Every structure is written in structure tokens, then in C-alpha cells.
């Protein structure tokens with residue numbers, strides 16, 4: 211199943227500090243469980259280009275890693291789950307979804323100003339259409355500027371004074387040990403995170419049955435059902451990871467008519483017009499074993515409310 215002669219599990223990852231840190235946590239967990247593992251760095255199209263992700267396309271961070279997995283150059287791929295296209299990849303299985311980190315978006319600003327303290331005209335860097343659209347919709351008169359590159363260079367634009375603030379995934383800052391630079395973590399009511407933000411996907415070849423079983427030990431059921439629901443919204447809207455779609459699901463405790471406590475899945479989603487002129491929101495709660503259906507139902511509700519026009523389907527008849 212593994213690195214042929216040596217028996218060491220080869221884990222493929224991008225070379226950024228964020229990606230290697232994430233992959234190393236999986237390598238450590240496997241090694242600790244008696245399955246020695248090592249990292250193999252793979253260069254992806256997303257690393258080679260500084261163009262906005264919306265221009266270079268879906269899968270820029272993940273395609274090259276999946277090719278290496280298909281070609282048996284690596285045994286396991288560790289992806290930021292939100293970077294994966296929603297379509298399943300034939301021959302590959304997401305064998306584990308480890309416990310999720312904080313899914314919220316975070317503001318890093320000069321002089322530690324929170325969003326509401328940034329004066330109109332302040333420049334805020336983000337390239338995610340979802341973040342740009344939701345920030346514009348707040349009507350604060352902020353100037354949204356494009357932003358790409360690794361986390362370090364993004365944060366550097368605030369430190370150098372080039373931008374007043376940037377918005378990035380809080381989980382990324384936590385993973386690279388720079389949580390203390392977060393000025394504000396956005397409540398999802400203000401800024402709904404990307405589907406699967408803060409979660410990892412641990413993938414291997416479907417026919418590698420022994421490895422599928424080994425990796426399953428790293429799976430977190432609550433995270434998996436939440437991600438299933440969030441990504442079902444995205445898939446049903448036929449929108450990709452660069453679409454102005456936010457979604458977050460959480461396992462919550464509810465009480466039935468007999469006073470019995472049980473777990474349910476709470477799902478919220480939003481679709482925003484890129485210019486911030488409109489945000490359509492909806493939410494619902496449902497059983498854990500119907501996570502994907504919950505996401506589909508919520509997407510149907512969003513489409514009924516007019517979301518199609520905002521994700522580029524044109525207006526309904």
C-alpha cells in the first residue's frame with residue numbers, strides 16, 4: 211500500500227507553510243499510530259501563478275496532487291477541503307475528515323482596528339469573491355483590493371502599509387502560529403465562511419483498502435456531516451470554490467417533545483451579489499444522517515429566493 215520498498219506512507223502536499231503544517235499533523239498522527247509517514251512536496255498551478263484563483267480556475271491547488279496520487283507517486287493527499295471541487299474524483303476516496311479548526315474568517319488590520327473602526331475608504335485586501343461581496347454588502351465604504359499569494363505575503367501588505375487590512379481564514383493563521391495577529395474573528399452572521407473552511411480532506415486511492423481503513427481512524431463524524439451539508443449547498447447551486455457562496459453547519463443539541471436531548475445539524479448559507487447590492491440568506495435544521503439532503507433543500511430555497519442570478523445562472527424565467 212505504501213512507498214514501495216520502505217513501507218513509509220508518502221503524504222503529498224503543497225509546499226506552502228500552511229499546507230506542510232497541515233500535512234505534518236496527519237503524518238504525525240499516522241506515525242504515532244504505528245504507521246510511519248513522510249511528506250512529499252508537490253507544486254500546483256495555484257503555487258505557480260499569482261493570478262486571481264477566479265481566473266485560473268477550480269482545482270488549481272489540488273489537481274497536481276491528485277495526479278500524483280493516481281500515478282502512485284504518493285499514497286495520501288492532504289488538501290484544504292475548501293479548495294476541492296465539489297465533483298467526486300473517480301478512483302479516489304476521502305478516507306478521513308479530521309476535526310475542524312475554527313471555520314471563521316478573520317480581519318488583520320493596522321493599529322488593531324476592528325472592522326467597524328476602519329474609516330470609509332480604507333483598503334481591505336481579499337480575492338475571494340465571497341468575502342468581497344459580503345464586505346461590500348455591509349455598506350461601510352471600504353475599498354476592496356485584490357490579494358493573492360501565501361499567508362505570509364498577505365499579512366505583509368498590512369505590516370508594510372500597502373493595505374489597511376486583509377481578510378483571511380482564521381484557521382490558516384492558527385496553523386502557522388500567527389493567531390495573535392488576528393484583529394477580529396467574524397461572526398458568521400456578519401461574514402459567512404466558505405463551505406468546508408478550516409477543514410482538511412485526507413484522500414487516498416479507493417482500491418487501497420488497507421490504507422482507507424488506517425486513515426478512517428483520523429475521521430471526525432461531526433466535522434464530516436457538517437462539511438457534507440455545506441458542500442451540498444455549493445454543489446446544488448452549481449457554484450465552485452470561487453463563487454460568492456458562504457455556508458456553515460454545526461452539530462447542535464436539540465430537545466424533543468419528551469424533553470430528550472438529541473443532536474441535529476444546523477445549516478446556514480448565503481449567496482451575495484459581487485457588487486454587494488444583494489445578499490440572500492437562508493437556514494434550516496435537520497437530522498445528522500440527512501446532511502446532504504439538508505444542503506440540497508437549503509440550496510433549493512436559496513434558488514427560489516433568486517440566488518441563481520447571483521451565482522451566474524442568469525435570471526429565472
Ligand SMILES: NCc1[nH]cc(CCC(=O)O)c1CC(=O)O
Nearest residue numbers: 290293378379381382407408409
Ligand atoms: N484558498 C486558499 C486557502 N485554502 C485554505 C485556506 C485556509 C485554511 C482553511 O480554510 O482550511 C486558504 C487561505 C485563506 O482562505 O485565507
